[in-house]
Amino acid sequence: MDSFFPYSETTEGITIRVSVTFLPEQSDIDGLRWFWAYHIRIENHGDTAVQLLTRHWRISDGHGGLHKVDGEGVIGEQPIIQPGKSHDYVSGCPLNTPHGAMEGHFMFNGAAPEPFAVRIPQFPLNMPTVEP
Known part of the structure; x- marks a missing residue:
């Protein structure tokens, strides 16, 4: 497991890696x-170029x-x-609560005639606990 990207999922040669940070400011x-920033890295481990079309x-x-x-x-x-190669x-x-979660999928075009879905792993949105 990558320590910077603790959440990852691979679908059809495309790996989605995620890191998330709570932003108190x-x-x-x-x-x-409550607000979080998330960093997504999309890695193409396949043999052909792919294009990200949509997000869900x-x-x-x-x-x-x-x-x-x-x-x-995306953005x-x-x-x-x-x-x-990869794209970050x-x-x-x-959120209106101090915790939650996100997950979803991206749709890509590749060598096949039909677009395909690539899963985005579920990742938590948690406000860190403050130690006394």
């Missing part, structure tokens, strides 16, 4: 808003609420990732 605990996220909060997010690309891009991006997620 962007959170407002009194206002019931399932974001759950500590009250059991579920929010789905669908959209084109305004639809990167083409050559064999043996960083984004963020606010």
